[in-house]
Amino acid sequence: MIGPNAVLQLVAVLERHEGPERAAGLLADAGLKGLPDGEHMIPEGDAARLHRRLRAEFPARAPDLAREAGFATGDYILAHRIPRMAQAVLKLLPAPLAARALSKAIARHAWTFAGSGTVRAVDPWTFEIDHNPLVRGEHGPAPLCHWHAAVFERLYARLVHPGVRCVETRCGAQPGSHTCRFEVVRWRRAD
Known part of the structure; x- marks a missing residue:
């Protein structure tokens, strides 16, 4: 099972x-057959098939979508799942301490976005998902997990430091890997 936002938010973007x-x-x-109600976990296969169809139907635009x-x-997680007081505390902490606390919370609640995949916080700025159900069985030369990277990026940018970006440096869909690795890095926009 996986959280319904893996489908709900993607469908909203597509619409x-x-x-x-x-x-x-x-x-x-x-x-x-329709949208999940948003109140219950959904079968991870449903979300995986939708993400796979997105990549097949819109190969060039799928990463951005x-x-x-x-x-x-x-944004949904921030509005509905992380208590406001916890958010306020994280924002007051120095970035290394906030990252440590957030990474532990993400690892504890990983089942909501990784389904049967195994999530590990390598360090406060790096995550791995073994056997990520959203790319399980797929093969490609480049990372495919843009949805996961964006979720991590949004949480870190809002709660730890606004100048971060999350990059998938290795994907379970790439040859020789069954692990997706995400690194949250400081990022400066080239203006």
Whole structure:
């Protein structure tokens, strides 16, 4: 099982960019009969099929669409899942301490976004997901987990330091790997 935002936020992004009919078609192509209610966990296979269909249908745009959905998922988590007091405390802490606390919380609640995958906080700035269900069985030369990277990035940028970016440096879909590795790094926009 996985959290419903893996589907809900992606469908909302698709509706905005492609229209409701195209989003509904992609949902149907992925074998989903409708949207989850948002109150309960959903089978991870449903989310995986939708993300796979996104990558197949929009290969060039899928990374940006998945990222937008990941940011929206992070916003949902901030609005509904992390208590305001905890957010305020994290924002007051120095970045290294806030990152340590946030990484522990993410690892504790990983089942909501990683399903049957195994999440490990390597250090306060690095995560790994072994056997990530959103890319399980897929193969490709480049990282595919733009949704996960965006969720991590949004949480860290809002709670730890605004100048961070999360980069997937290795993907379970790449040859010789079954682990997705995400690194939160300081980032400066080139203006």
